[in-house]
Amino acid sequence: MSIKVGQIGKGKFGSKILSKLKLIEGVEIEWVLGSKDQWWNYESEWVVIASPSEFHYEQAKHFLKKGINVFCEKPAAFNYEAVEELYKLANDNSCLFYVDDVLNYEHITHTNKFSYKKWGYAYSNILDRIAYHHFYLIYTAGIGTKFKLNIVKNEKLVKEFTLKFGKELYHFDYNFDWYKKKTHNIEPTTDTDALETMLTAVLTSEADFTGNYYRTIFATKIVQKLKPLLYGKVAVIGAGIYGTTAAIKLADKGYHVDLFEKQDNILSATSGINQYRVHRGYHYPRSKDTITSCKDNESSFIKYYNAAIINDVEHYYCIASEDSLTSPRDYLHTLDECNLHWEIVDPMPNCSLTVKVSESLYAPDPLRKICMDRIKACNINLLLNTEVSTLEELSEYKYKVISTYSSLNDFDKVKKNYQFELCEKPLFILPNRYKNKSIVIMDGPFMCFDPYGFTKYHVGGNVVHAIHSSNIGEEAIVPPAYRDYINKGIIKDPKLTNVPRFIESAKRFFPDIEKAIHVGSMYTVRTVLPNKDDTDARPTIVEFKDDTIVLFSGKVGNCVASAEKIASKV
Numbered sequence: 001m002s003i004k005v006g007q008i009g010k011g012k013f014g015s016k017i018l019s020k021l022k023l024i025e026g027v028e029i030e031w032v033l034g035s036k037d038q039w040w041n042y043e044s045e046w047v048v049i050a051s052p053s054e055f056h057y058e059q060a061k062h063f064l065k066k067g068i069n070v071f072c073e074k075p076a077a078f079n080y081e082a083v084e085e086l087y088k089l090a091n092d093n094s095c096l097f098y099v100d101d102v103l104n105y106e107h108i109t110h111t112n113k114f115s116y117k118k119w120g121y122a123y124s125n126i127l128d129r130i131a132y133h134h135f136y137l138i139y140t141a142g143i144g145t146k147f148k149l150n151i152v153k154n155e156k157l158v159k160e161f162t163l164k165f166g167k168e169l170y171h172f173d174y175n176f177d178w179y180k181k182k183t184h185n186i187e188p189t190t191d192t193d194a195l196e197t198m199l200t201a202v203l204t205s206e207a208d209f210t211g212n213y214y215r216t217i218f219a220t221k222i223v224q225k226l227k228p229l230l231y232g233k234v235a236v237i238g239a240g241i242y243g244t245t246a247a248i249k250l251a252d253k254g255y256h257v258d259l260f261e262k263q264d265n266i267l268s269a270t271s272g273i274n275q276y277r278v279h280r281g282y283h284y285p286r287s288k289d290t291i292t293s294c295k296d297n298e299s300s301f302i303k304y305y306n307a308a309i310i311n312d313v314e315h316y317y318c319i320a321s322e323d324s325l326t327s328p329r330d331y332l333h334t335l336d337e338c339n340l341h342w343e344i345v346d347p348m349p350n351c352s353l354t355v356k357v358s359e360s361l362y363a364p365d366p367l368r369k370i371c372m373d374r375i376k377a378c379n380i381n382l383l384l385n386t387e388v389s390t391l392e393e394l395s396e397y398k399y400k401v402i403s404t405y406s407s408l409n410d411f412d413k414v415k416k417n418y419q420f421e422l423c424e425k426p427l428f429i430l431p432n433r434y435k436n437k438s439i440v441i442m443d444g445p446f447m448c449f450d451p452y453g454f455t456k457y458h459v460g461g462n463v464v465h466a467i468h469s470s471n472i473g474e475e476a477i478v479p480p481a482y483r484d485y486i487n488k489g490i491i492k493d494p495k496l497t498n499v500p501r502f503i504e505s506a507k508r509f510f511p512d513i514e515k516a517i518h519v520g521s522m523y524t525v526r527t528v529l530p531n532k533d534d535t536d537a538r539p540t541i542v543e544f545k546d547d548t549i550v551l552f553s554g555k556v557g558n559c560v561a562s563a564e565k566i567a568s569k570v
């Protein structure tokens, strides 16, 4: 008998699972994928999910929908409704779903006391890391999920508490700040390997799948209830890509997160309306700091939002023969200094230099879908159409993250000056030769075109004509006529458009541009630090002020690193 298995995840636990899979008779490992692989393009009889916790739900959902059996590392999700959905999908599609409950395969003596002490990775939360396993063990039919909690110790890395279910009292003592030898009082009494036994039972369909369902739902519900009590609540204001990513990372850290968004959807402001480049640095030849931050953080974004990344695009950067702020020599010199690779190709019309480079774009709709899946999986309470007016409204929260981009000053007593630019992002159908091509004429008053998501459209940029109005000050001044345009998605036949000027200025470099069909425009407000015209620098700034964290976004690709910075400090 042969059982074909594919695995997502090559990390520490992934490698451990893999070593056990190799020992199981009949198991044929078809593929093992890492964080940059396109997991959604693979199939097998069984898929083992051993990726970061935030990814489990979306990956399990994908395979179960196709009728593929899934073994998932715990937790399947932080939200029991999301977990219920996965088991239901398995049932509806006649396949199997099993969440790691390895301690149930250890021969252990029953106890009401659980103790686990080790030097822990400060980033992960104790409840999902270990308590979850113990909650599996205390599950008995009819236990219910009502409990009385008594907190003995509640520090960041030390949690000691009791839970009373009816008359039954359980004691949990966790210390991840432990400098001595690791201790775990749940010791197996036999030599059999529980992980191998569990995987064998699951893959041969002999495991107790119904019991696994009940135990998983029980543990997920208990952890879900405990998080706000043991970790506390965090408010994130603004569900752009910065706020949403911070919310996901904070939920992964153990916090209960409320995510406030004044619009009716996430990523509907600047994160959904821009040029969609995951910058590697090619665009910023006058700011080495910006190049460095783009280069350093690009891969964290690509790995985290892999399914939204557009890879099959050719990227060209061109230096115009006239009016460029950077010369071909300076441009290539800077790229060399920063170890950014290039290949000289035939120059575009009226350009002295055109280089082909390797970079990525992201697709806004798939990115929104991934974020929505993670919001659900991470049990983030998303409050759409909810505008926060003052921080005083949020006094119940342990931390507040302000990620409102163009309205950061709304929450700060000490106001800063920013440069606000009301931008138009037109969408075009371009002649076929532009298919899958991103072309930037830089560095000056020029044009660029990039494929728009996985659609047939291109989004246009123009350093001069994209900007309808701008001001330096404490808040953006948006002319009243534009109020119905800003952050409202694609406006068809907009009255207030600069597209004729876009086209006129583009002719110099794109002689066939008159064949472009304008399908509509999007409008949003860009916010940059003032007086940076000499370098065009785009720093991303994470400011910690007591219980408040202010996130100022420079580039989309930096959002995962910024969110990790926040999660590691709180």
Ligand SMILES: Cc1cc2nc3c(=O)[nH]c(=O)nc-3n(C[C@H](O)[C@H](O)[C@H](O)COP(=O)(O)OP(=O)(O)OC[C@H]3O[C@@H](n4cnc5c(N)ncnc54)[C@H](O)[C@@H]3O)c2cc1C
Residues within 6 Å of the ligand: 237, 238, 239, 240, 241, 242, 243, 260, 261, 262, 263, 266, 267, 268, 269, 270, 271, 272, 273, 274, 275, 276, 277, 278, 279, 386, 387, 388, 389, 403, 404, 405, 406, 407, 410, 423, 425, 524, 525, 526, 527, 552, 553, 554, 555, 556, 557
């Ligand atoms: C024209 C243009 C082109 C760009 N091109 C690129 C590019 O190619 N690559 C790149 O990396 N970057 C680009 N950028 C920059 C990038 O888009 C931004 O840095 C990034 O999207 C900002 O993300 P964010 O989450 O901070 O802000 P946003 O996506 O704007 O999210 C902020 C959210 O906060 C909400 N909000 C505000 N106030 C409140 C409140 N009081 N209560 C509740 N919610 C509130 C808003 O509704 C909004 O949804 C571009 C920007 C523009 C404008």
